Amino acid sequence: MVTFHSKGRFFSPMSKVYPFSAIVGQEQLRRALMIAAVDPAIGGVMVFGDRGTGKSTAVRALADLLPPIQTIRGCAFHCDPKRPPTCTADCARRADGISPVIETAPMPVVDMPLGATEDRVVGALDIEHALIRGEKRFEPGLLARANRGFLYIDEINLLDDNLVDLLLDVAASGENVVEREGLSLRHPARFVLIGSGNPEEGELRPQLLDRFGLSVDVRTPTDLGDRVEVVKRRIAFDQDPAKFLGLWAKEQARLRRQIVSAAKRLTKVATPDAILEAAARLCIAVGSDGLRGELTLMRVARATAAIEGVDAVSLTHLRSIAPMALGHRLRRDPLDEGGSAVRIERAMAELFGP
Amino acid sequence: MTTEGEAPSRIADASLAAALFSVDPSGLGGVTLRAGHGPLRDQWIAAVKAMLPEGAPVVRLPFNISDDRLEGGVDLAASLASGRLCKQASVLEGIDGGVALLPMAERLETGLAARLAAVMDHAASRADARPAFGLIALDEGLAPEEQPPTTLLDRLALRVDLHGDFDRTDKITPLPRADIAAARDRLAHVAEPEDALVTAVCEVALAFGVSSLRSVIFTLKVARAHAALAGRSLLGQADLAAAARLVLAPRATQAPVAPEAEQAPPDPPPPDSPPPDASADDSASPEDQPPLDDPETLSQEEAAEILVAALRALLPELDAPAPRRRPARMRQGEAGGSGGGAPTLSMRRGRPIAARAGPLNSGARLDLVATLRAAAPWQKLRAAPGGEARLAIRKDDIRLRRFVRRAELTTVFVVDASGSTAFQRLAEAKGAVEQLLARAYVSRARVALIAFHHKGAGVLLPPTRSLTRAKRFLADLPGGGGTPLSLAMDASLSLALSERAKQRTPMLVFLTDGRANIDGRGEAGRGQAEADALTAARKVGAAGVRTLFIDTSLRARPDADRFARAMGGAYAFLPLVESRAVAELVTREGGRALGG
Numbered sequence: 001m002v003t004f005h006s007k008g009r010f011f012s013p014m015s016k017v018y019p020f021s022a023i024v025g026q027e028q029l030r031r032a033l034m035i036a037a038v039d040p041a042i043g044g045v046m047v048f049g050d051r052g053t054g055k056s057t058a059v060r061a062l063a064d065l066l067p068p069i070q071t072i073r074g075c076a077f078h079c080d081p082k083r084p085p086t087c088t089a090d091c092a093r094r095a096d097g098i099s100p101v102i103e104t105a106p107m108p109v110v111d112m113p114l115g116a117t118e119d120r121v122v123g124a125l126d127i128e129h130a131l132i133r134g135e136k137r138f139e140p141g142l143l144a145r146a147n148r149g150f151l152y153i154d155e156i157n158l159l160d161d162n163l164v165d166l167l168l169d170v171a172a173s174g175e176n177v178v179e180r181e182g183l184s185l186r187h188p189a190r191f192v193l194i195g196s197g198n199p200e201e202g203e204l205r206p207q208l209l210d211r212f213g214l215s216v217d218v219r220t221p222t223d224l225g226d227r228v229e230v231v232k233r234r235i236a237f238d239q240d241p242a243k244f245l246g247l248w249a250k251e252q253a254r255l256r257r258q259i260v261s262a263a264k265r266l267t268k269v270a271t272p273d274a275i276l277e278a279a280a281r282l283c284i285a286v287g288s289d290g291l292r293g294e295l296t297l298m299r300v301a302r303a304t305a306a307i308e309g310v311d312a313v314s315l316t317h318l319r320s321i322a323p324m325a326l327g328h329r330l331r332r333d334p335l336d337e338g339g340s341a342v343r344i345e346r347a348m349a350e351l352f353g354p
Numbered sequence: 355m356t357t358e359g360e361a362p363s364r365i366a367d368a369s370l371a372a373a374l375f376s377v378d379p380s381g382l383g384g385v386t387l388r389a390g391h392g393p394l395r396d397q398w399i400a401a402v403k404a405m406l407p408e409g410a411p412v413v414r415l416p417f418n419i420s421d422d423r424l425e426g427g428v429d430l431a432a433s434l435a436s437g438r439l440c441k442q443a444s445v446l447e448g449i450d451g452g453v454a455l456l457p458m459a460e461r462l463e464t465g466l467a468a469r470l471a472a473v474m475d476h477a478a479s480r481a482d483a484r485p486a487f488g489l490i491a492l493d494e495g496l497a498p499e500e501q502p503p504t505t506l507l508d509r510l511a512l513r514v515d516l517h518g519d520f521d522r523t524d525k526i527t528p529l530p531r532a533d534i535a536a537a538r539d540r541l542a543h544v545a546e547p548e549d550a551l552v553t554a555v556c557e558v559a560l561a562f563g564v565s566s567l568r569s570v571i572f573t574l575k576v577a578r579a580h581a582a583l584a585g586r587s588l589l590g591q592a593d594l595a596a597a598a599r600l601v602l603a604p605r606a607t608q609a610p611v612a613p614e615a616e617q618a619p620p621d622p623p624p625p626d627s628p629p630p631d632a633s634a635d636d637s638a639s640p641e642d643q644p645p646l647d648d649p650e651t652l653s654q655e656e657a658a659e660i661l662v663a664a665l666r667a668l669l670p671e672l673d674a675p676a677p678r679r680r681p682a683r684m685r686q687g688e689a690g691g692s693g694g695g696a697p698t699l700s701m702r703r704g705r706p707i708a709a710r711a712g713p714l715n716s717g718a719r720l721d722l723v724a725t726l727r728a729a730a731p732w733q734k735l736r737a738a739p740g741g742e743a744r745l746a747i748r749k750d751d752i753r754l755r756r757f758v759r760r761a762e763l764t765t766v767f768v769v770d771a772s773g774s775t776a777f778q779r780l781a782e783a784k785g786a787v788e789q790l791l792a793r794a795y796v797s798r799a800r801v802a803l804i805a806f807h808h809k810g811a812g813v814l815l816p817p818t819r820s821l822t823r824a825k826r827f828l829a830d831l832p833g834g835g836g837t838p839l840s841l842a843m844d845a846s847l848s849l850a851l852s853e854r855a856k857q858r859t860p861m862l863v864f865l866t867d868g869r870a871n872i873d874g875r876g877e878a879g880r881g882q883a884e885a886d887a888l889t890a891a892r893k894v895g896a897a898g899v900r901t902l903f904i905d906t907s908l909r910a911r912p913d914a915d916r917f918a919r920a921m922g923g924a925y926a927f928l929p930l931v932e933s934r935a936v937a938e939l940v941t942r943e944g945g946r947a948l949g950g
Contacts, residue, residue, distance in 0.1 A: 050565070056475075113469045117719075125722060158464055220565045227556040228549070231570050235546060 042213035044193035049218030063109035108149030156195035379488025389516030411452030460495035563607035770866030776833030785933025808835030839870035867907035868914030
């Protein structure tokens with residue numbers, strides 16, 4: 001049977017993914033993901049929630065929404081041609097005066113499976129090459145593939161401890177250092193970490209939790225209307241993906257433009273002193289540890305202003321994102337029945353009025 | 355055959371599930387076939403094979419399949435032997451349109467379940483690249499908490515339970531292959547459900563505590579397959595009823611009762627509930643039904659009524675026996691992480707330690723450098739005279755990596771909830787659980803709680819390391835009644851063994867005064883009760899499970915000590931149960947359990 005691929009479809013293998021714009025509800029999650037896309041330096045998103053709440057759907061859908069990146073053809077680390085060579089392998093040739101071929105590639109969104117071995121994450125000696133040709137060659141792992149993009153770890157709370165340590169190290173340094181099996185190399189690994197998990201099945205180590213810029217709680221919608229809408233859209237998508245994607249194409253394009261223009265605007269967004277002070281007071285009031293909370297709070301507020309297309313951060317921006325920027329940074333109190341979001345809302349009401 | 359006014363027999367529904375699955379294996383994701391090894395299970399699988407298209411592949415997945423085998427990779431052994439690259443195909447290669455059998459699904463690791471789920475999701479969403487297949491998860495679990503990981507369960511539309519009382523004459527009978535093929539062809543022409551229907555299914559699912567929306571979608575898909583099988587192009591009441599029984603009923607976690615009773619377990623429906631006519635259909639006799647093909651579509655209310663009636667008819671079976679058990683809504687995830695325990699050797703995960711020689715089979719990982727080192731001294735000898743210089747590696751050179759990972763401790767509290775002091779004992783036990791979990795935050799130990807009173811023992815808190823979860827499960831605790839100590843020991847032993855099967859170290863902590871007065875059959879009577887308890891205690895001892903018996907009676911009595919000794923465990927006398935003291939004792943004993 002001969003199949004005919006239209007050009008567009010041929011070039012976008014992800015085109016059968018459920019569109020981000022058609023996700024019902026989940027405002028917080030969608031917002032957090034957009035913020036992380038606008039400012040990757042915020043440090044990732046942790047998504048708490050039951051299974052089957054559409055966490056994975058949202059993250060996979062994000063891949064289709066992200067603007068493409070310019071990269072060097074053949075570079076396993078998607079190196080940026082505008083920057084000095086960062087990786088030792090393919091890009092090193094640039095130093096030898098060979099001008100690289102630059103291509104446009106989709107921003108990587110890498111799924112890290114729960115059972116992934118260290119080899120697959122870090123990369124390892126290319127066994128095939130070693131055995132057959134007797135050459136020592138590095139086979140890049142998931143960290144290499146995720147460079148300049150997103151790394152998604154579903155059920156991150158169940159991850160092996162040694163992998164968690166490794167991720168912490170790489171996330172902090174932006175570099176993957178490989179010293180194993182006679183290999184010795186380093187390559188860039190800057191990515192936005194997106195984790196998801198159900199806290200009822202195992203808590204996340206506080207050190208890892210703190211690395212995330214944002215955290216959101218996701219629940220299965222309990223509103224009948226929303227649930228019906230989710231099912232109806234899903235059925236429509238499954239029945240005829242192309243038609244469904246067509247219906248949402250305009251909205252997808254709008255969101256994509258919003259992300260791109262917000263990323264451009266980001267540096268221009270001003271932060272009034274009053275807002276800086278408010279952020280500091282809030283952090284003190286809720287007792288969030290360290291300066292990280294405050295810094296993240298400001299960055300997130302700025303990204304929010306940029307998404308809304310305004311040039312200055314307002315108190316409204318700050319208040320709207322404080323729970324997701326600070327919620328996971330509060331010291332745990334085993335005896336406190338209310339969640340941390342409640343504590344933050346309470347503190348804000350006291351500081352800034354209702 | 356079913357009688358008028360009753361739900362079809364379980365065997366009829368099991369046959370129906372096989373037929374529906376055969377109509378649309380990949381669309382429905384698959385089936386959880388909960389059954390022991392036996393003729394019925396074999397018949398069920400044979401029936402599916404007989405109904406799938408001629409030559410459709412049926413692949414049995416290896417237990418604990420490796421990534422390479424799941425997704426394809428390099429075949430190392432063959433590459434080494436031949437000196438050129440040999441690829442190993444994925445076991446799922448060529449499975450398109452077929453069925454995969456997953457043995458011992460209840461023991462499936464969470465990580466592997468997640469990977470399988472990802473493969474299935476891809477199969478569903480990117481049909482051009484990945485093969486589409488249906489999965490039959492063979493679930494041999496016996497205890498309620500022994501079940502496949504939720505990640506997987508959620509993706510398999512149908513659940514068939516072949517445990518329990520079936521007649522010798524009961525048989526799973528396949529429908530003619532041609533009928534199934536015709537239904538498969540018709541499936542695309544069955545109208546998509548009306549909005550009213552979608553709403554009704556959503557509504558009923560919510561009322562019965564089915565929170566996953568995937569289940570709602572599966573309900574509609576199963577209804578469509580049922581309609582296709584019956585030759586209808588519109589969903590009728592029989593289709594909805596069948597879908598409710600096969601998809602929603604096994605997932606129901608509550609019966610729609612008055613809101614104030616929300617915390618209570620599902621009440622059995624009143625015995626005088628009206629006979630649910632709607633569900634009195636089965637696929638073999640669609641012509642008995644009123645002409646459903648009539649364009650008259652069901653209203654939302656009608657659809658909801660049909661669904662509820664079908665569920666009601668099955669609910670008595672869903673209700674758990676005494677004392678009470680929360681439906682195993684979520685399964686404790688299997689952590690690969692290390693805990694605060696003694697190290698155990700693992701071939702796959704953890705911190706690497708020295709390599710050793712061994713066969714390169716499933717799960718083992720090659721240590722390349724060590725292998726080359728082992729092969730190096732022999733190179734000259736092995737080199738063929740005049741042949742080209744190539745590394746010669748033999749089977750014996752192969753070195754495998756080993757990893758060390760720490761054993762994780764699961765502390766199971768077995769709490770006496772009988773009599774007048776039940777409340778205090780339970781409250782302090784709950785306190786101890788929470789303290790241990792707050793502390794275990796770093797060490798990643800697990801805690802479970804079994805309570806026994808009246809005529810039974812039940813798992814109130816399945817093994818967890820989550821404080822959040824413990825708080826929710828232990829929000830309200832039962833109490834009062836007799837002391838079925840032997841039942842408690844049996845229940846705790848089975849939980850301990852299932853933990854051990856998951857490579858964890860169980861420790862049982864009994865909080866009781868040891869005054870057994872309900873025997874192993876649930877009858878009152880001190881003499882028999884004590885004899886039974888002693889037998890049960892010896893069983894625990896024989897299994898070698900670490901125990902700590904905390905005697906909570908006001909004066910130390912020989913009975914309790916006797917039980918403790920029969921179990922071969924530690925004994926502590928603690929008349930004033932206090933959560934902090936309990937937690938201390940348990941921590942100390944837990945350290946020993948892992949050390950020894």
